[in-house]
Amino acid sequence: MTDSTADTPLFSSLALDPLILRAIEDTGYTTPTPIQAQAIPHVLAGRDLMAMAQTGTGKTAAFTLPLLQRLLPHASTSASPARHPIRALILAPTRELAMQVGESVVTYSKHVPLRSTVVYGGTDIKAQKPVLMKGLEILVATPGRLLDHVESRNLMLNQVQILILDEADRMLDMGFMPDLLRILALLPKDRQTLLFSATFSDSIKKLAQDFLRNPVTVETARVNSANETVKQTVYMVGGDDKFHALVEVIRARGVKQVLVFTRTKLSAARIARMLDKDGIAADAIHGDKTQQERIKALEAFKAGSIVALVATDVAARGLDIDHLPLVVNYELPMHAEDYVHRIGRTGRAGASGEAVSLVDEEEERKLGDIEKLLKRTFQRETIVKPAHKRLYTGHGPLKPAPAHPRKPKTDDWFNKPYEPTNPVPTTAPAPLAAKSLPATTTKPMAALFRRKSEPTE
Ligand code: AMP
Secondary structure: OEEOOOOOOOHHHOOOOHHHHHHHHHHOOOOOOHHHHHHHHHHHOOOOEEEEOOOOOOHHHHHHHHHHHHHHHHOOOOOOHHHOOOOEEEEOOOHHHHHHHHHHHHHHOOOOOOOEEEEOOOOOHHHHHHHHHHOOOEEEEOHHHHHHHHHOOOOOOOOOOEEEEOOHHHHHHOOOHHHHHHHHHHOOOOOEEEEEEOOOOHHHHHHHHHHOOOOEEEEOOOOOOOOOOEEEEEEEOOHHHHHHHHHHHHHHHOOOOEEEEOOOHHHHHHHHHHHHHOOOOEEEEOOOOOHHHHHHHHHHHHHOOOOEEEEOHHHHOOOOOOOOOEEEEOOOOOOHHHHHHHHOOOOHHHOOEEEEEEEOHHHHHHHHHHHHHHOOOOOEEOEEEOOOOEEEOOOOOOOOOOOOOOOOOOOHHHHOOOOOOOOOOOOOOOOOOOOOOOHHHOOOOOOOOOOOOOOOO
16 A cells, blocks of 8 residues: 655644654654654554655654654553563664664653663673663664674563664665564564665565565655755866865855765775865764764764765765755765765755765766666766866866865875774763864854754663
């Protein structure tokens, strides 16, 4: 069954408890997003659900709000762990997504006596044990770390009533299928299962067929469609000119925040370092960084102490950053679908944003793949550099601009293997000094983030 009627009721008409409605009110949301309006009634009715929802559509609240409502009869103020079995399990592919979902659960459940926590890898497993042993109703987890806890007998999954697979497509892409099968085997057969995915590939359909019972399908956007509130610009830029083009794109737009995507960890680290040297405070987030380093970079970005966060696709997956004004594809992704995920970081929940791609000749084919996927053709543009009114045509390197002298091409640092800096405690990241920015980026930072990051452990 497919339900795509998109009437927009008020939250108050969604049969949610006044305590949950109060938490929604606290966030400042006025009306449910389309995915929320469509999914919430079905989840409240106990149906299994297969929801196709792009990043930034409000999908987290779409499953968390009705989940809280369904668990409310079990809410208990008792201190006994036995009164707090895990009743809802939310699986997320990455630590960052797990953290963000965990924060949403805390936000929406703040007036109800339901306990929750988040467990993910890359952090001390022993520190997570006492929280689990005290008992909690809602567990957000990455698959690998969940299984570690199962093996250590730190938790039981035999009373789970609701399972949520968030970003299921990415979970399969990241090779979590064997872990998922092991986890599914530990859960009661009689349960409600909700599957959220940005795309419905054949393997997602198979997963749904095997593990969902007569699900309702809801979808709020076309498969593989890009967010329509995002302005997409393609600049043809020679490989050698890309870095200068990036600086121009950031400076010309005067943005306070930009997420820059690269294909490899090495180039993420390299671009962040070059931007930083060029006066644009930046940090990188990628798989080689420790969890503490990733948290520190994300917090600094959210707090506005860095302007540019340079990320690889996997590291950026699930980052929830409100009203991000600009995403730059420094290199096009290997898979066209990742382009959709990348630009989903901007223009979230109805806000407008811009996605700029810097494309060199060797990437023409990848650009073609993206155009095929999106069923549109991009105009190939060139960048005018204001200092010289000179065009970036992609042919030949640019002359250095007096205001921002070009860096030497070689930098010994880039030849060194990656070395993590000293980890900082996750609960109290060291404050980063904001670098002085060019005139266009020195306006006071607006409160760009609706939610404050809260310690989950
Ligand atoms: P998600 O797709 O769950 O990552 O949510 C994307 C962003 O939309 C998050 O920053 C949410 O805080 C925000 N959001 C969720 N629901 C609503 C709503 N009903 N109205 C406005 N913003 C919302």
